[in-house]
Amino acid sequence: MDKLKLSQWGERLKTGGAQMSRLVSDKVKEMLQTPTPESKMVDEATMETMEEPNWGMNLRICAMINCEEFNGTEIVRAIKKKISGKNSVSQRLSLDLLEACTLNCEKVFSEVASEKVLDEMVKMIENPQTDQGNRDRALQLIRAWGQSEDLEYLPVFHQTYVGTLSVEEKNECLVTTRNSFELLSSILNADTEPKPIKEDLTVSLLEKCKQSQIVIQRIIETTTDDEAMLFEALNLHDELQQVISQYEALEAGLNSGEQLPGGSDNTKDDLPAQVVHNNETKTADSTKGDE
Numbered sequence: 001m002d003k004l005k006l007s008q009w010g011e012r013l014k015t016g017g018a019q020m021s022r023l024v025s026d027k028v029k030e031m032l033q034t035p036t037p038e039s040k041m042v043d044e045a046t047m048e049t050m051e052e053p054n055w056g057m058n059l060r061i062c063a064m065i066n067c068e069e070f071n072g073t074e075i076v077r078a079i080k081k082k083i084s085g086k087n088s089v090s091q092r093l094s095l096d097l098l099e100a101c102t103l104n105c106e107k108v109f110s111e112v113a114s115e116k117v118l119d120e121m122v123k124m125i126e127n128p129q130t131d132q133g134n135r136d137r138a139l140q141l142i143r144a145w146g147q148s149e150d151l152e153y154l155p156v157f158h159q160t161y162v163g164t165l166s167v168e169e170k171n172e173c174l175v176t177t178r179n180s181f182e183l184l185s186s187i188l189n190a191d192t193e194p195k196p197i198k199e200d201l202t203v204s205l206l207e208k209c210k211q212s213q214i215v216i217q218r219i220i221e222t223t224t225d226d227e228a229m230l231f232e233a234l235n236l237h238d239e240l241q242q243v244i245s246q247y248e249a250l251e252a253g254l255n256s257g258e259q260l261p262g263g264s265d266n267t268k269d270d271l272p273a274q275v276v277h278n279n280e281t282k283t284a285d286s287t288k289g290d291e
Contacts, residue, residue, distance in 0.1 A: 038070050042078035046093040053096040061097065062104035075101065076111040083120050083138075088131040091124065095137050102145075109145075109154060118142065118160045125164065139164060155214070162218035167226065170219050174232055177212040180205055181236065185243050188250065197250050206247055213240045 035043075041064075045057045064070040079101075082094035098117070101108045112118065121138045124130050145151055146161020165173065184205040188195060196202055216237045223230045 036071075036074050036078075038074035039078040039081075041070070042075060042082065042094070042097065045097050046079075046082050046090045048087045048089040050089065050093060053093055055100070058097050058100040059104065062101055065101065065105045065108065072101075072105060072107055072111050073115065076108060076115050076117060080115055080117045080120050083117065083124055086129075088134055091131070091134045092137065095134065095141065099141060109151060109157075113154045113156050118156060122160060122163070152211075158214065159218050162215050163222050165219070165222075167229070170223070170229060173212075173215055173219065174229070174236060177209075177216060177240070178236060180208045180212065181239055181243055184209055184247070185239075188243065188246050194254070195250050197247060197254065202247075206244065209240050209244055213237060213244070216240065 041057075041061055045054055045061060061070065061075060065072045065075060076098075079094050079098050082090050083098075085091060098112070102112065121142060125135050125138050125142075142157075142164055143161050145157040146159075146164075148157070151157045184202065187202055187205070188197070216233050219233045220230065220237065223233065
């Protein structure tokens with residue numbers, strides 16, 4: 001029994017020692033890592049002794065990324081490191097630099113997504129010790145990016161944005177989404193034929209419902225302490241899927257029907273000729289009978 005305990009303790013010591021060794025190795029590697037030209041420039045642009053952003057330097061960094069003199073990934077990594085730091089001035093300046101890069105460098109958004117900079121920004125926002133101005137600045141950027149239609153090809157921006165919504169904002173989102181759903185549903189279920197599924201209003205409502213479905217899914221994932229909101233979000237998500245499927249079924253029926261009119265029109269065109277021919281035959285038979 002004692003030997004078994006000793007063996008177990010030995011295994012725990014080995015495991016703990018291996019984990020500690022990896023942690024120390026990573027820290028030493030980080031300390032000994034040779035600064036890159038990109039990280040040096042970011043350090044210079046986010047010095048804690050600066051009171052205001054150096055916009056000239058920020059724009060120079062953007063220009064060097066665009067001409068590929070600087071590696072965009074390295075710039076983003078260096079900015080992420082500054083955001084995760086504890087100095088409020090460097091954090092604020094790094095957010096300003098990050099915004100400048102995203103506004104002026106087309107590929108930086110992809111680097112921000114792949115390097116998980118948004119995760120670091122959320123951690124900064126949730127940290128109670130974070131400067132309130134920096135927290136508001138990070139929220140401002142996340143929400144601007146999350147609401148941008150140009151970034152729909154990178155879902156992480158919208159998902160992160162929804163995760164930062166307050167309870168009031170989530171409720172407002174649910175109300176707005178339900179209004180769009182009910183209006184689209186009323187159009188599709190109206191007695192009018194054919195259904196106006198190709199009209200601008202209907203198509204616009206459909207797109208809103210599709211976009212809202214992603215938002216509602218995120219609300220479901222981030223709501224843990226409000227059963228009423230969770231219940232409403234789950235119901236609304238199902239209803240959105242139903243109305244989207246209904247639209248797609250109507251659209252499929254319309255598209256299949258559009259392939260048929262060719263044959264149908266030919267039949268209509270042939271009909272008058274057949275009627276004329278039959279009338280002529282009847283007239284000729286009548287004339288023969290009179291004779």
